Amino acid sequence: MADYKAPLRDMQFVLNEVFEVAKLWAELPALAETVDADTAAAILEEAGKVTAGSIAPLNRSGDEEGCQWTDGAVSTPAGFPEAYRTYAEGGWVGVGGDPEFGGMGMPKAISAQVEEMVHSANMSFGLYPMLTAGACLSLNAHASEELKQKYLPNMYAGVWAGSMCLTEPHAGTDLGIIRTKAEPQADGSYRISGTKIFITGGEHDLTENIIHLVLAKLPDAPAGPKGISLFVVPKVLVNADGSLGERNAVSCGSIEHKMGIKGSATCVMNFDGATGWIVDAPNKGLAAMFTMMNYERLGVGIQGLAAGERSYQSAVEYARERIQSRAPTGPVAKDKAADPIIVHPDVRRMLLTMKALNEGGRAFSSYVAMQLDTAKFSEDATTRKRAEELVALLTPVAKAFLTDVGLEACVHGQQIFGGHGYIREWGQEQLVRDVRIAQIYEGTNGIQALDLAGRKIVASGGAFYKHFADEVKAFANGAGAELAEFVEPLKAAIANLDELTAWLLEQGKANPNEIGAASVEYLHVFGYTAYAYMWALMARAAQGKEGQDEFYASKLGIARFFFARLLPRIHSLTASVKAGSESLYLLDAAQF
Numbered sequence: 001m002a003d004y005k006a007p008l009r010d011m012q013f014v015l016n017e018v019f020e021v022a023k024l025w026a027e028l029p030a031l032a033e034t035v036d037a038d039t040a041a042a043i044l045e046e047a048g049k050v051t052a053g054s055i056a057p058l059n060r061s062g063d064e065e066g067c068q069w070t071d072g073a074v075s076t077p078a079g080f081p082e083a084y085r086t087y088a089e090g091g092w093v094g095v096g097g098d099p100e101f102g103g104m105g106m107p108k109a110i111s112a113q114v115e116e117m118v119h120s121a122n123m124s125f126g127l128y129p130m131l132t133a134g135a136c137l138s139l140n141a142h143a144s145e146e147l148k149q150k151y152l153p154n155m156y157a158g159v160w161a162g163s164m165c166l167t168e169p170h171a172g173t174d175l176g177i178i179r180t181k182a183e184p185q186a187d188g189s190y191r192i193s194g195t196k197i198f199i200t201g202g203e204h205d206l207t208e209n210i211i212h213l214v215l216a217k218l219p220d221a222p223a224g225p226k227g228i229s230l231f232v233v234p235k236v237l238v239n240a241d242g243s244l245g246e247r248n249a250v251s252c253g254s255i256e257h258k259m260g261i262k263g264s265a266t267c268v269m270n271f272d273g274a275t276g277w278i279v280d281a282p283n284k285g286l287a288a289m290f291t292m293m294n295y296e297r298l299g300v301g302i303q304g305l306a307a308g309e310r311s312y313q314s315a316v317e318y319a320r321e322r323i324q325s326r327a328p329t330g331p332v333a334k335d336k337a338a339d340p341i342i343v344h345p346d347v348r349r350m351l352l353t354m355k356a357l358n359e360g361g362r363a364f365s366s367y368v369a370m371q372l373d374t375a376k377f378s379e380d381a382t383t384r385k386r387a388e389e390l391v392a393l394l395t396p397v398a399k400a401f402l403t404d405v406g407l408e409a410c411v412h413g414q415q416i417f418g419g420h421g422y423i424r425e426w427g428q429e430q431l432v433r434d435v436r437i438a439q440i441y442e443g444t445n446g447i448q449a450l451d452l453a454g455r456k457i458v459a460s461g462g463a464f465y466k467h468f469a470d471e472v473k474a475f476a477n478g479a480g481a482e483l484a485e486f487v488e489p490l491k492a493a494i495a496n497l498d499e500l501t502a503w504l505l506e507q508g509k510a511n512p513n514e515i516g517a518a519s520v521e522y523l524h525v526f527g528y529t530a531y532a533y534m535w536a537l538m539a540r541a542a543q544g545k546e547g548q549d550e551f552y553a554s555k556l557g558i559a560r561f562f563f564a565r566l567l568p569r570i571h572s573l574t575a576s577v578k579a580g581s582e583s584l585y586l587l588d589a590a591q592f
C-alpha cells in the first residue's frame with residue numbers, strides 16, 4: 001500500500017479558495033481571536049505529519065494483530081499506546097475542545113480535516129480519540145460544572161478516554177426499550193446495573209481511566225425514548241482532589257471478533273451496581289446524546305471519505321505502474337511489454353469516480369462543519385437558527401451518503417488492483433472491511449435516511465430543506481456564463497430535488513409507508529445534488545487558474561466528469577423513489 005500523504009493542498013483549496021472560511025471565523029467573536037488561515041495551515045500541516053508518521057504505520061499491523069482480551073483487560077495492538085500518547089501530547093484529542101477546560105478551541109472546519117487524516121491513516125486508531133471527543137461534547141453541553149471540572153481537562157488532554165454506552169443486546173436502533181437501570185442513592189449518585197454491547201473503546205490500555213457515558217432508566221421512568229437518562233460512569237472512581245481512587249463496578253466481559261476495524265476494541269460492558277452521576281435532568285438522556293450526535297455523525301461520514309481517500313492514493317499509484325494490455329487506441333508505453341492500466345477507460349472510470357466522490361465529500365463535510373461552527377458560535381439568533389436547521393437537515397446526508405460512497409470508492413480501489421486487491425498484503429481489502437462498519441454504527445444508514453425524509457423533511461414541512469435549496473438557487477442564478485456547463489445541470493438537479501421533496505411531503509401525508517419506502521433513494525438524490533453544488537463551487541474557485549497550475553486543471557476535469565458521469569445517477573434514483581411503497585408490500589412475511 002502506498003504511504004499515506006495527507007491531502008493538504010486539497011484541504012487548503014476547500015477551506016480557503018472554495019469557502020473562504022477565514023471570513024466566517026473573523027465574523028464569529030469566539031473564533032476571531034483563536035484562528036486564522038495561517039494558524040489553520042500550521043495545524044493541518046502538523047496533523048498531516050503526526051498521522052502519516054506515527055499512526056499510519058500501525059494500520060496494517062493493527063489489523064493483523066487485533067485487540068486481545070484477558071480476564072477483563074484489553075490490550076490494543078503493539079504501538080497503539082505509544083502512538084496514542086504522542087497524539088494526546090500534541091493536543092489532538094482536544095483539538096475542537098473547549099479552551100476553558102484545556103481544549104484547543106478549534107472550529108469544526110479544522111477538526112474535520114484532522115479527523116479525516118487520522119481515519120485515513122488508521123480508522124481503528126482514530127476511533128479512540130473520536131469517542132473521547134464525542135463524550136466530552138455531551139459532558140460540556142449538559143453536565144454540571146462540577147462534573148465538567150472533574151472530567152473534561154484529563155479527557156481533552158488524552159490522559160483519560162471516553163466511551164458511549166447506548167446499545168444493549170435487544171436494543172440498538174430502538175433505544176426506548178433499553179433495560180439498564182439507574183437507582184438513586186442518598187449521596188446524589190446512582191447505582192447503574194445492566195449490560196451494554198458493541199461498546200467502542202469500552203476497555204483498553206491506552207489511558208489510565210475511561211469515562212463511560214451510559215444511557216439508563218430511572219425506576220419511575222416513563223416507557224420509551226422519553227424515559228432515558230444519561231450518566232457518567234468512570235472505570236476508576238476519581239477522588240475529590242482529582243487523583244484516581246477505587247475501581248468502579250464496571251468490567252469488560254469480552255470483545256467482539258469482527259470483519260474490520262480490528263485494532264478498535266468493541267466491548268461487552270457489564271455494569272454491576274457501578275457508581276454513576278446524572279448528566280442533565282432525569283429523562284433528558286436522549287436529548288443530551290443528540291448534542292454529540294451531529295458532530296459524531298459527521299465524523300462517521302468523514303470515516304467514509306477517509307477510507308476512500310486512502311484507497312485512491314494507493315490505486316492511482318498502482319494504476320500508473322501496473323502494466324497490462326495495450327490502450328484501445330494503440331500502444332502508449334512503446335518501450336514496455338504493455339501499457340500502464342491507467343490508459344484503460346474502465347480503470348479511468350473507477351479512478352475518477354473515486355476522486356470525484358472523495359473531493360466532493362471533502363467539500364461537503366467541510367461545508368457542514370462550517371454550519372456547525374455557525375450554529376455554535378454565531379451571536380445572531382437568526383443566523384444561528386438557520387445554521388442549526390441546515391445542520392439538522394444535512395447531518396443524516398453527510399453520515400449516510402459519505403459512507404455509502406466511501407464504500408463504493410474503496411471497492412473501486414480494490415478492483416483496480418485486480419486479484420491483488422483481494423490479497424491482504426496490498427491493503428485494499430482491509431479498507432473495504434474497515435469502512436463497512438461506518439454504514440452501520442451511529443445509526444444505520446437506513447435510519448439516517450428515515451431521519452432525513454421523516455423528521456427533517458416531512459416533520460418540518462419542508463422548511464429546513466428550503467434553506468438549502470434557496471442557497472443553491474441563489475448561487476446558480478448569480479453565476480456567470482463561464483460557469484454555465486456546471487450551473488445548468490445544477491439548476492436541473494435542484495429543480496428535480498424540489499419536485500421530489502414536494503412529492504415526499506404529499507405522499508407522506510397519505511401513507512406513512514411512503515416515507516420509509518422512498519427514504520434511502522431520496523437521501524442519495526439529495527447527496528448527489530449536494531455534491532453537484534460542491535462541484536460547481538469548486539469549479540468556480542478553479543476557473544481561470546487552470547493555465548497556472550495543473551491542480552486547477554485537474555479540478556475542472558473532475559468537475560466535468562462528475563456532471564457527465566455521476567450526477568445522472570439521480571434519474572434512476574428519482575424513478576425508484578416515485579415507484580412508491582406498493583411493490584414492497586406484495587409479499588406477506590411467509591412468502592419471502
Ligand SMILES: Cc1cc2nc3c(=O)[nH]c(=O)nc-3n(C[C@H](O)[C@H](O)[C@H](O)COP(=O)(O)OP(=O)(O)OC[C@H]3O[C@@H](n4cnc5c(N)ncnc54)[C@H](O)[C@@H]3O)c2cc1C
Nearest residue numbers: 164165166167171172173198199200266441442443444446
Ligand atoms: C463495531 C461496532 C461498534 C459499535 N460501537 C458502538 C458504541 O461505541 N456504542 C454503542 O452504544 N453502540 C455501538 N455500536 C452499536 C451500533 O450503533 C448498532 O449496532 C446500530 O445502531 C444498529 O443496532 P442493532 O445492531 O441493534 O440493529 P437493529 O436495530 O436490530 O437493526 C437491524 C436492521 O433493521 C433496521 N431497522 C431497525 N429499525 C428500523 C426502522 N424503524 N425502520 C427501518 N429499518 C429499521 C436497521 O436499519 C438494520 O438494518 C457498535 C456496533 C458495532 C458493530
